[in-house]
Amino acid sequence: MPFIPHTAEDTAAMLARIGVADIERLFDEIPSGLRVNEFDCIGKGLTEAEISRLMHERASADKQPLCFLGAGAYDHYVPAAVWDIATRGEFYSAYTPYQAEASQGTLQVIYEFQSMVTSLTGLDVANASLYDGASAFAEACLMAVRANRKSESRRILVPRTMHPTYRAVAQTILAGQSLELVELPMRDGRTALSALQALATEEFAAVAVQQPNFFGALEPVDELTDWAHGHGGMLIAVANPIALAVLKPPGKWGADGADIACGEGQPLGIPLSAGGPYFGYMASKESIIRQMPGRIVGRTVDLDGNPGFTLTLQAREQHIRRSRATSNICTNQGLMVTAATIYMSLLGADGLRQAALACHANTRALVEGLTELPGITRAFDAPYFHEAVLRLDRPAPELLGALAAQGILGGYDLSADYPELEPALLVCATEARSGGDIQRYLQAAADLLFESGRATG
Amino acid sequence: MPFIPHTAEDTAAMLARIGVADIERLFDEIPSGLRVNEFDCIGKGLTEAEISRLMHERASADKQPLCFLGAGAYDHYVPAAVWDIATRGEFYSAYTPYQAEASQGTLQVIYEFQSMVTSLTGLDVANASLYDGASAFAEACLMAVRANRKSESRRILVPRTMHPTYRAVAQTILAGQSLELVELPMRDGRTALSALQALATEEFAAVAVQQPNFFGALEPVDELTDWAHGHGGMLIAVANPIALAVLKPPGKWGADGADIACGEGQPLGIPLSAGGPYFGYMASKESIIRQMPGRIVGRTVDLDGNPGFTLTLQAREQHIRRSRATSNICTNQGLMVTAATIYMSLLGADGLRQAALACHANTRALVEGLTELPGITRAFDAPYFHEAVLRLDRPAPELLGALAAQGILGGYDLSADYPELEPALLVCATEARSGGDIQRYLQAAADLLFESGRATG
């Protein structure tokens, strides 16, 4: 019996002790009319060998193209030690650390993680993770509305340059509590500072900004932060953590720094894995920590005065505060945080910085190579980090299809999300791409463009 | 610097403490004329990402055909838990358990392993492993010569049905100590009992027998054991441990049982992995344990009277007895033994028995299917376990090549080792082969045979 250890004798002895004839009797409080008669859902169970074979077939049916696609999820190299350790049974199969004394491993990892996140963001405090980047952004909006003592407004100004799905997810999650997302327009791939003044007439709770933004471009974060603060709003930073190894941390933006920073943790050692599990990180100024959603670990002392770690500030959470909790989040993304903590430890400040700079250099090499080809130009002039938008002389799927035929995942087609840019392509080359990889992309693109150039010209 | 933790300050402080100007000075006892001037051996070191990519390319260049090849190494299904646990750092990166108090994990595993081996072999005692099946056989020959008090002979009678490489390796290892291996002839794929009498005229130290033998056939082990004992010789059993789940254990062979059993441990949860690392197991009667090579773990008590485990009977070993040790073996195959112990625990008696019977059934299905094809017959009538010899109407490479073209590893060509059987093929279908796999083999073989039948007929 899969995963059930009972012998027939065990079962018999247990039933006898309970005083029932068979297991079926234990379900006798269920109205019999409701009981399932025939349960036909998946068929016969497979052995481990059989499912193993099936999944190997499925996984190897899936292509593993050379990835030049980012758009919020990035193909970084993950050192072997990260997941070797994160999947150790003691991390993998533990519950949320409710019994602190039996969970010091997980708790200390989270404390270290929080430390690293505050360091990356330049903010005071961080939590133990949220689900992912998009939902973390939604939680940040809610937090800002709760935390902003200067304004009763439920409006959040959100740039059009922010990841489209982040905005969509925030919409879904915030609809219930009637938050309103107001779009900040863009110019040259960045938030249009010139458009701000028109929006200041109505009150707002916060301004959000993504750095680098969805297009990979660097936003005028100092100006946006100061402007938000100047108008009684908070500033929510959404930032790529790898980029923060070289970019100014949100806590240092403008005169007073962002109030809340959040974002997608995937770049920190989490494989692409088809979309998840990833994790969202969140940090903030200390003054508003009691509005923070999610779990937080603190260092304290034990009965003997020795240092130890425990979940803390739980009065914010659903299991204590229930309907008045800061969020309904309970299970978060602990294992991913463990992996990310190991990843950051392995890389250290230098390694993170090198990874970031290598991403930047590779993307530049790719963009410079591509824009030398006929029919490809940069869509924006703004400085970019490790992604950039290219304007094409033809629909993006044409180029992407030709690349796919050569095993290359060529980028993200922006036409659906940004019809005004069409045809345009968002490309990314992380540190995991070699010079040869980039050449392969350039060659494949050149072949297509010259070929069709010949055909049409 | 790969894997070296020193900061520049550390290095400087350490050199200052030692009182030398640089590390180079620490090598000043090496005659300077001998020092390497330019060291050009492998070139520049690769990063983890680079070597990872290289090895992925190499590994995926290697084909993974459907395996119907045995001949001493078997493609069994290995449950995921086996290597997940065996590669835990605490097992993986520990040394031989010389400090017992800090190595109870490894020591208890070995004790459990020894227990399982005695159970499989029906013998009293077992050691902690030898290198592999072939070298274990060589050690068994040496042990028999040492242990046989009745005879001074250095001759060992070894059947022609024993794995050819086992015989070759024994030859290499035993040559130095002038042991002589005398071949026992075969009939119908088994050791010819009728030929024994002729050999009894000269003294011998032991008779060896492999069960099942190299051809997968079952040997007359009871008769051989009794005959050996009747002539003052010991009996060395070489046995497949998976087969021992259903076959009579060596300790029960004949009237008194085999004296020594050994063999290849690979079938017990060790991947094929191109030939190693595997491990050799060895068990014997208790009376001759002081002639056993290799490490042995015993259960004892600690200062408080609590049970614990330790290496024992070390006076047999090279680090104590030096030139008079039972063997020179030191490092053995500990990690493989850990995996095998977990494997046997996961399967239990039922699982091992089921695996064995499934191998047998699959091989029967394959053999029966193949012998229905024109030009393929069984070479021998003897009952077989999970391998069998097929006689072909054409050179084996012809069939093997056709199968290889379809991604099938069709068996072992016996022509080099047993020219007298040519053309003949040794096939094996373990429990990891499905009915569909066997059909694929049969179909591919049929296509070839009928096709060439048409061509020639």
Added chain:
Amino acid sequence: MTMTEPIIFEYRGSRRQPFTPLSEVPANLPEDALRQDQLLMPQVSELQVVRHYTRLSQLNYSIDTNFYPLGSCTMKYNPRICNRLAMLPGFLARHPLAPEEQGQGFMQCLFELQQMLQQVTGMAEVSLTPMAGAQGELAGVAMIRAYHLSRGDGDRRQIIVPDAAHGTNPATATMCGCEVVEVATRPDGDLDLDALRTILGPKTAGIMLTNPSTLGVFERQIEAIAAAVHDVGGLLYYDGANLNAILGKILPVDMGFDVVHVNLHKTFSTPHGGGGPGSGAVGVGERLRPYLPVPIVERRDGAYVWADESDRPQTIGRLSTYMGNAGVLLRAYVYLRMLGDEGMQRVADFATLNANYLMTCLAEADFELAFPERRASHEFIVTLKKVTRDTGVKAMDFAKALLDRGMHAPTTYFPLMVPECLLIEPTETESKQVLDAFVASLVELRELAYSDPQQLTTAPHSTPVRRLDDVRAAKHPDLAWRGAPKPTSK
């Protein structure tokens, strides 16, 4: 065996190995966008990292090392093969925005999982996108709201929850802009149906229930409750956290539920990972189907494709950046395929057997049950109120003392209305031997409570740290390492 471990930042004087392929390059980025300060990160070698986190891992209790009867959490064995197969390179390397045709193997697994979860709940359709139970709840309540709104019934904002409900239920209702109304439980563990009837009305959006409930008993009046709620126009939400107890035995749809979420990390044994990731797939009946969150896998012309907002215009929308916790879904898929239909029912059988056996043994050992006349579902509640009254030793002390015996504690002080309670869920993967040892430990601890209470009130004694000062933690939050170890008050 190492019981404490410095903070990783405290390993000073060491340097990481460089590992990215490119060496430092000029930044070519605007100066004012760059970090000016030094990023504070550990500076350690790979060995130091491996050693540090390996040691830390050893400080945890986990399913792989300890019995873990944490009620409501379904801490069962997480098969290693599920992890192995979910981490196959083909799955790990897939970019979430890569074209569907490049990931048909992955998509097929998800499609089949959707179907399995449909059948196991009896629902019409399932979306896998919610990333934990609480997000499944949010999706569910949002769909209930969307349904009422679509019918011009937007005033229905009341969500009814039992007083025993898990905290995520009321918190979710609030997040969806609803008002929470609590309904009481009767002493026999069933809902107070009369009280419920007085609450129900035109403002009723719906009710959130788990069944078996968080009290460890099966709500016997479920049909009457469903009828009452439906009668006033409300909908029923099924919190699937306790599905393990009834897997394949009774379907939520047959109890009258309109929407359900399933905690894959509980019932389908994906790992809890020290606090996630989870997955809270939602299933709905026909009425709520248009509102399901996207994306959803559909099969069109023999290919698996994502259905999104354009295919599902009435959807409540998206809940995650891509498609949810894919890796968790793959683990659940592998687990389900290994169980098969029979295996699923067996899970419920033996989870229930273990709980009832443990409950019987404890009752016979004179422990006080919260609902002595009831069957246990896959969990049950012991109340220590008499022991506490007699000795001052509290449920928390028992919990801590169990840690000394190598067992994780049951859930304590939840549900809130049972005083000094232990909510005990052994799960089906534990053997009789383990359960017997647990009973023996509790008996021994109760004896100690009377003979030497201090042993319990100062427990644990053998864990890496002794009992921690939670009050200090909250009063003087120390939430991040700030560059130098702080002196501790000995």
Added chain:
Amino acid sequence: MTMTEPIIFEYRGSRRQPFTPLSEVPANLPEDALRQDQLLMPQVSELQVVRHYTRLSQLNYSIDTNFYPLGSCTMKYNPRICNRLAMLPGFLARHPLAPEEQGQGFMQCLFELQQMLQQVTGMAEVSLTPMAGAQGELAGVAMIRAYHLSRGDGDRRQIIVPDAAHGTNPATATMCGCEVVEVATRPDGDLDLDALRTILGPKTAGIMLTNPSTLGVFERQIEAIAAAVHDVGGLLYYDGANLNAILGKILPVDMGFDVVHVNLHKTFSTPHGGGGPGSGAVGVGERLRPYLPVPIVERRDGAYVWADESDRPQTIGRLSTYMGNAGVLLRAYVYLRMLGDEGMQRVADFATLNANYLMTCLAEADFELAFPERRASHEFIVTLKKVTRDTGVKAMDFAKALLDRGMHAPTTYFPLMVPECLLIEPTETESKQVLDAFVASLVELRELAYSDPQQLTTAPHSTPVRRLDDVRAAKHPDLAWRGAPKPTSK
């Protein structure tokens, strides 16, 4: 945290899950060939297995958890990536008898490894087949014998080893049918060259040396020794166990060696695995080349193929069933490629730096060095004979007491002729912090030896078991579980 664990057989009353695809089938095998008795194996669930062995693992010290300065063993960090890459499915699934053309990726790695080891030793050719150092020695001495025999010089049967030699050296000589002649070491740690000269003669087959020697010093007269041995017609065998100390600094060929084995599990960081697997690749100069054990990878017409007995008629033959410990070789290959030339030399640099630093610190703390006037190689010897004389506390007691401080003990009582010795090898992957802590511990323990010797003589105190009774273990061997737990004498 769990300090003891029952024997797996003692988990009774549990049943494994069936897992093989086929159900029981009729045996169709002759009755008298079948097992009649019940096979005694653990009958446990997968969770019980995982929990049991996970707990057991936690009882081990290992590189991944503890400093492990075990002299002569080179316990350095085993990079996780080496394991990961060696276990890629393409490598694991390969059958050793599969045609070479199906495994060119694997074969190329081996071919390149042969070349690297050639260069690192300066030898003419390398065979990778020996499965550990001792088997490499056997191959080497067998080749020396084959060489003499081929020249009609079969009376050369004497193998000379220093008194400090590792036990495998003399044991190997015996296995090869040779006679062992010991030669003494001088007080300064170098070999007694005069004594050697008196031994050398027409019976000399060869000499086995490690350099740096097992005494932790570099043999300075190596050129003179080589000349003397060669002069009488003997050959020089290099035991490569200490190669880590001189990697890329000096080649065995330049010291005059004719044959060498390399312990890949030491110098090239493949894991020791709690006692193997290892790999003892052998390299030889031109004279011994024909005798190398097979198989060897050769490159022919752009393809990698196995050379076997038919290609190498003078080979000493085969040493393993297939080709040796392939997986270990792949790990070493990955490690070497990551090091590169510079990295290799850096290994020697920092292994030597760490050893000399530790030696200096201990000398300054008044520990007595066995060879105070010498440089340390990558290891060195402390003798505690004065402490033992003063206090009765022995090297073994220090070793056990170190375990209580979370550090593995150095090698004790080897080499045999240094009384109460600790052979200490820190390796290059340990940080200054760790070395300083080790010094502090030894200093503290010596103080205790004088103030409270019993603390040491009864150590360890905090390990899973206290000091074990080895005498009892050998006198009353309990080597296998026999069906029921035996009572222990409390």
